[in-house]
Amino acid sequence: MNICSINAVLILIILFFQVFGFSDGYYIRMVYETSNSVSFMRSEEVYESGDYKIVIVNSPENFVWVRINDKYYIGSTNTLSRTFQIKDLSDIAYEYVKFKKLDISNDGVYRFTEEAFSIEIFVVSGEILRVVRKVGDVTTTMYINKIPKQFDIKALLSKYKLVDTTPLPEKFFLLSKFFLWASVVEGKDYVRIIGYDKEAKRLEVEINKTSGDYKIDSYYLKILKASDSTMKEIRNALRGY
Template sequence: MKKCVTLLVLLATTLTIAAPLDGILERYQRSYFEGRRFIIDLNSGSTVRYEQVIKEKNDKLVTVISPERVVWLRFQEKYYIQKNSELLELTFPIYDLEDYLVDVLKRENYQLLAQKRDGSEDVYVLKSGVQVFTIWIGEDGFIDKIVRELPPGYRTALIYEYHEIKGLGETVRRYWLQHPVVGRITSNLSPVLRKIPKYFAWSNLRFFETKGGNIPIIYGITNEGYKVTIIDLDGLNDSVVTQILQRFSEKEFSFYVKKNQDGSKFLFVGDTSSEYLVKLATVIFEESGEGG
């Protein structure tokens, strides 16, 4: 009987703690709001971006005000980036810090570490894999601030300067209609980029300068905490590949080349075992239907 009572108490406590996070997710998913926010690298203390955001349920329009103007939007489950007065459809998603948090909450893939009251805000600390999120919720029930920490101590913050709750609106739809879609941005890395939110806690797409041009490279930290770099080898000669590999020569890294049926080749480099890289490459491309 005593064990039964203890179990019921623990269950009730778990449900009480989980309920606020369920409410946060539900409110965010159905919300319509407009606001401005800062994205800050807490390690350096520098502002990475200053953005204007319009969110209407699952549609989102983001205008990067600084350091340089960039506009991207998510409309009807598709992603676009603006070029002049026109839009280009992307074959891969764009995720901001809110999207990463929402994905964790939707998959219920987290452990709630702490919950407290800080002035007029409720603060929650949760852990998902190697990620630790701290979330500040205002009196209106919406997210005011998110801080995410990744190993080894990499911390970023999303802080709303203000947000205004809106009624029903079609601002994102009107923007999409007013800016014609004139093309698509495709990349051999698209299958990888589509799987980033599922297998990586953090990622960054950069370009490596070589004598033959700029090579797109994905740098990331997996959900298990490993640093993994993915490089499209299509069209690269041996000397360029050697240049790239020299960047990893100072530390011990494992390497794996994934060869697909369509002839594409991708180099996976990580501070983990080659067996792990093989497994990661396999699940990324098999789920995308492009493996071999």
């Protein structure tokens, strides 16, 4: 089945569920990523209620990540460890639209282009069914399908042991709020967080034990790249350090 056929099937399924008015449900998401040299597909189940979100990735590898309020956890077993923010394309699309104060209330395809990336959002009956992000030669597409199912989010969370212990000071996790999305690169003596801020500008910071712009406990924060406005916000958040 090609991507167009998959998309058509997903639209019909979601419209069917909406007609019958199911209020609770979980999401099946298929994520495709392609570039000039690599392509892959990932499937995941998503349970979301209020400030709680559980994402179970089933293929090509198995792991789980959880969001509780503004805290994130990840792991490949029932023990999940505290980590930097994790956002899927759905989260990114909603945050981008909210920050930019864009209107996507009508059905249709919305395309937004920034200097470094573009986002395409496909809306049917007020629901986002597809998000496409292009960064350089990499295109990532998420198909979203809501399945009716009653569930207790706290009961699902009780299956996992959430570990808050981390060597990094809690203050560093405040950096999450400045990123629209980011990836984390770990080196021998540093952790580098690379991504884009809410204004779609490049944002890159590094946490290490040797030098930086701010010293917090036994660690340093080095701001490698940031717009003037984001730099100011980070400085205000870390004032006194």
